Amino acid sequence: MLVFLIATSLALQSVADTSPFRALPLPAPGRIRSASGAPGPDYWQQRVDYVIRATLDTSSQTIRGSERIHYVNHSPDTLAFLWVQIEQNLFAPNSITYALSQPPLHFAGGAVFDFTGKGFTGGITIERFMAGGQALKRTEYGTMTRVELPRPLPPRGVIDCDVAWHFPIPPYGGGRMGRIGTRLYEIGQWYPRLVVYDDVHGWNPLPYIGAGEFYLEYGDFDVTLTLPAGFLVAATGTVANPLAMWTAEQRARLTRARVSVEPVQIVTKAEATAHGAQRFPGTKTWHLTARQVRDVAWAASPDFRWDASSWHGVLIQTFYRPSATPWEEANRMAWFTIKHFSETWGMYPWPQATTVEGLVEGMEYPMLTFVPSIDKREDQYWVLTHEFGHEWFPMIVGSDERRYPWMDEGFNTFIDYGSAEGYFKGTAYGDTVRRELLGAARISAVPGNEQPLIDKPVEQRDLAWAAYQKPALMLTVLRDAVLGKETFERALREYVRRWKFKHPQPADFFRTIADVSGRDLDWFWRDWVYTTARLDQAVDSLGSAGDTTLVYLSNRGQMVLPLTLELKFADGATESRGYPIEMWNLGSRFTARVATPRRVVGVVVDPKGIYPDIDRANNRWPR
Numbered sequence: 001m002l003v004f005l006i007a008t009s010l011a012l013q014s015v016a017d018t019s020p021f022r023a024l025p026l027p028a029p030g031r032i033r034s035a036s037g038a039p040g041p042d043y044w045q046q047r048v049d050y051v052i053r054a055t056l057d058t059s060s061q062t063i064r065g066s067e068r069i070h071y072v073n074h075s076p077d078t079l080a081f082l083w084v085q086i087e088q089n090l091f092a093p094n095s096i097t098y099a100l101s102q103p104p105l106h107f108a109g110g111a112v113f114d115f116t117g118k119g120f121t122g123g124i125t126i127e128r129f130m131a132g133g134q135a136l137k138r139t140e141y142g143t144m145t146r147v148e149l150p151r152p153l154p155p156r157g158v159i160d161c162d163v164a165w166h167f168p169i170p171p172y173g174g175g176r177m178g179r180i181g182t183r184l185y186e187i188g189q190w191y192p193r194l195v196v197y198d199d200v201h202g203w204n205p206l207p208y209i210g211a212g213e214f215y216l217e218y219g220d221f222d223v224t225l226t227l228p229a230g231f232l233v234a235a236t237g238t239v240a241n242p243l244a245m246w247t248a249e250q251r252a253r254l255t256r257a258r259v260s261v262e263p264v265q266i267v268t269k270a271e272a273t274a275h276g277a278q279r280f281p282g283t284k285t286w287h288l289t290a291r292q293v294r295d296v297a298w299a300a301s302p303d304f305r306w307d308a309s310s311w312h313g314v315l316i317q318t319f320y321r322p323s324a325t326p327w328e329e330a331n332r333m334a335w336f337t338i339k340h341f342s343e344t345w346g347m348y349p350w351p352q353a354t355t356v357e358g359l360v361e362g363m364e365y366p367m368l369t370f371v372p373s374i375d376k377r378e379d380q381y382w383v384l385t386h387e388f389g390h391e392w393f394p395m396i397v398g399s400d401e402r403r404y405p406w407m408d409e410g411f412n413t414f415i416d417y418g419s420a421e422g423y424f425k426g427t428a429y430g431d432t433v434r435r436e437l438l439g440a441a442r443i444s445a446v447p448g449n450e451q452p453l454i455d456k457p458v459e460q461r462d463l464a465w466a467a468y469q470k471p472a473l474m475l476t477v478l479r480d481a482v483l484g485k486e487t488f489e490r491a492l493r494e495y496v497r498r499w500k501f502k503h504p505q506p507a508d509f510f511r512t513i514a515d516v517s518g519r520d521l522d523w524f525w526r527d528w529v530y531t532t533a534r535l536d537q538a539v540d541s542l543g544s545a546g547d548t549t550l551v552y553l554s555n556r557g558q559m560v561l562p563l564t565l566e567l568k569f570a571d572g573a574t575e576s577r578g579y580p581i582e583m584w585n586l587g588s589r590f591t592a593r594v595a596t597p598r599r600v601v602g603v604v605v606d607p608k609g610i611y612p613d614i615d616r617a618n619n620r621w622p623r
């Protein structure tokens with residue numbers, strides 16, 4: 001009997017290995033990451049607080065800074081060294097990005113992301129890296145540096161590092177940051193910051209190449225920026241010295257804006273133009289504080305117009321140059337965006353949300369986004385809402401974009417469609433914009449070229465599809481065809497709530513959606529995330545048995561999804577029937593039995609055309 005038992009189990013094994021319903025090989029849950037998808041009772045993450053003092057020198061186009069890094073080891077491990085990101089080395093002459101000199105990435109709508117500095121060579125110089133008054137031994141590996149600790153840092157140990165550095169500011173900085181002459185500075189990826197140490201990979205020193213923007217720890221920031229006296233600042237955080245930085249008039253207008261849903265002009269066009277023409281000798285030092293954020297960025301210019309409004313205590317600010325059009329509407333767009341995302345996915349957690357118009361094609365930091373001026377109103381809204389959508393993914397939900405851009409760009413792109421549909425509700429654009437995802441599927445889901453979502457961003461040949469559009473289509477299909485809107489939204493909201501200010505892994509996301517919806521969705525994630533499976537549902541023929549019409553259906557591709565059938569009757573009436581995913585449990589053919597005395601004269605599979613079905617010709621009978 002033993003032999004027989006072994007043979008049986010082998011047979012079962014081989015059936016299970018080819019079934020689309022076999023379990024995903026996820027890491028086992030435990031006390032750190034629980035089986036429900038929530039952080040477990042022993043969940044931990046590191047904490048890093050920064051005090052940064054930086055000075056912008058516009059004559060030498062240099063930023064000089066010093067910082068105190070306060071690092072708390074919440075891990076159960078003793079750390080012999082730290083890894084620190086020095087991302088300005090993207091622009092060092094010998095960087096991976098410069099050595100490879102890959103062509104820019106083109107996105108639909110004409111946006112181009114060039115991850116290089118367009119020939120600019122720079123890089124950061126670390127002048128000092130000390131702890132306890134002692135210089136630490138350090139080794140640089142491009143955009144990362146490993147810092148040897150004077151003595152191992154035990155669990156619950158704390159270390160304060162004292163770092164000094166400077167770098168030349170690139171005119172164009174890899175699509176993330178840059179400057180326009182001496183008139184506008186948009187500064188991100190700029191100060192040495194800790195690499196994430198987590199329970200899954202330990203240290204995460206994946207190099208910064210351009211794609212895969214970041215994976216960062218949470219903490220509090222205290223930042224002072226010394227800038228030319230005539231500059232206005234927009235930044236992550238709150239200005240702690242407003243009396244010294246803003247005029248009485250600006251402060252009075254800001255007080256009005258704090259209770260206004262309509263934009264209040266803090267700096268008008270005439271004021272910005274007049275101010276920009278004046279000279280202001282000397283410098284001013286801005287003091288900014290931010291709590292519970294994973295990064296800090298800022299922008300500064302003597303030319304800014306400044307509008308502000310409020311929603312639920314969140315100050316919503318837009319800074320733009322007098323030449324920027326159509327930025328008068330940007331504050332309303334930002335207001336609608338913050339309200340929409342807060343009401344749908346979870347409350348915006350910080351005191352202010354700011355967007356700055358400038359040269360960067362679109363970039364996100366906590367409380368601060370960089371967005372260009374775009375002629376077409378719909379495209380302007382899209383980029384603005386997309387960058388603010390990143391406040392939810394990855395600024396609130398702190399996932400790892402160096403590995404999983406689909407959980408960052410992708411989840412964000414999905415929620416952006418809801419935002420655009422809301423802002424443009426009732427217009428042709430608003431009512432159809434999401435359908436462009438199916439068009440993208442036709443262009444990009446090409447056998448042999450397409451790669452699974454799970455591949456790293458730097459390994460993706462078609463990042464626009466794999467990181468942005470395909471995950472947005474995936475979640476749209478999950479919502480509309482598998483879970484229904486209410487269950488889907490409850491599940492995604494719960495994912496945001498559970499992983500707010502934490503570091504989820506893909507398994508935590510899959511398990512949370514399964515936990516909240518009560519549905520085993522391994523089959524869904526397998527097809528969409530781990531493979532390039534394509535969908536081809538078909539009706540093969542019709543038959544009858546007495547009063548029952550038999551609809552012979554087949555699943556001709558590798559992807560499985562539930563099926564919707566539209567029946568057309570001889571009297572001209574139509575009726576839709578939905579078949580759950582279990583229809584494919586026994587294989588790729590299914591006979592739908594329609595018990596009706598009425599004569600069925602035709603059927604259509606996926607009648608609303610919501611699926612990326614690769615052959616729609618076989619979706620109807622008669623053909």
Ligand SMILES: [Zn+2]
Pocket residue numbers: 386387390409412
């Ligand atoms: Zn993005």
